[in-house]
Amino acid sequence: MQNTVLRTEQLKAFYVLDQFGAQKVVKAVNEVDLDIRENEVYGIAGESGCGKTTLLKALYNAIEPPLRLVGGKIYYRVNGKDVDVTTLSAEEKRKLRWEFISYVPQGSMSVLNPVLKLKETYQDFIFSHVSRQSREEALNLAKSHIAELGLPRNVLDAYPHQLSGGMRQRVTIALAALLKPRIIIGDEPTTALDVVVQRGVVQLLKAIQVKLQNTIVLVTHDMGVQANIADRVGIMYAGKIVEEGTTEKIYGEAFHPYTRYLINSLPKFGDKTMRESAPGSPPSLANVPPGCPFHPRCPRVMEICQSQMPGFTTLGADHKAACWLAGEGKNGKAS
DSSP: OOOEEEEEEEEEEEEEETTTTEEEOOOOOOEEEEEEEETTTTEEEOOOSHHHHHHHHHTTTOOOTTEEEEEEEEEETTEEEEGGGSSSSSSHHHHHBTTTEEESSSSSGGTTTTTHHHHHHHHHHHHSSSOOOOHHHHHHHHHHHHHTTTTTGGGGGGGGGOHHHHHHHHHHHHHHHTTTTTTTEESSSTTTTOOOHHHHHHHHHHHHHHHOOEEEEEOOOOOHHHHHHHHHEEEEETTTEEEEEEEHHHHHOOSSSSHHHHHTTTTTTTBOOOOOOOOSOOOOSSOOOOOSGGGOOTTTTOGGGGEOOOEEEETTTEEEEOOOTTTOOOOEEOO
């Protein structure tokens, strides 16, 4: 089995909001256990509003109010040792970022300075992370890195607004890979791109992962993208991971009713029948139903589903689901 590079234990990250004198708690990430391995692409899929982006922020340890880490642990495997990053100082966390783990947020313009040419953005980034570099050395490093990834060198002479959305996203991903981090976290990197451009972005991500032999954690609600790039997929619903398995298992032998709805909603060549999606809408994370959070929408709901949340049950090699149809699991308990 591959070595673990990032893992969580009962991770809980909530938004704590003050509204008109009353406190509102949004349980965006609620008791999530992950075991992400070296040299793999781990996909996280689910509907909008299920907590995917918040989970990535927690994994990157970018916790800022109103988001709070209210429980659990996050471990990075650094130099052969598990480091609990939840106990590190702000300076220690900063040193780990970009060198060990980098983050590609939604929207490239949140990363790229619109009034600087890209070469200046790259130079500033190198100066802030690599000592003893002249501007010329930094520019040569940036040009070499861009060329290795198959991007045109002259792209560095452009301002962000002069590039297409797809090229901006590629440049942003290339920046995240510049210092060869062991983990790259990508939050919806193909959002708002047409399918042809999406393919180019996905190919770049995979090329980087193969070149660096590192780990990519990729969030997207686009199940087609996950199918094309992920080695394993975790299905997230209402702040919890409800099924996890290899891509082949998830797409070929999905067990959890929610996962089946996600898979069945995908278009298929030659099949013109109406695709079926999950009935109803996801619950508010400020008012999650008791028991299994999917039970109000589940066509196979049982009485126990309405009061108790099951733990994971192993369904086979690298495949598990948290569903009473599979059994209680080793962590079954009242929600």
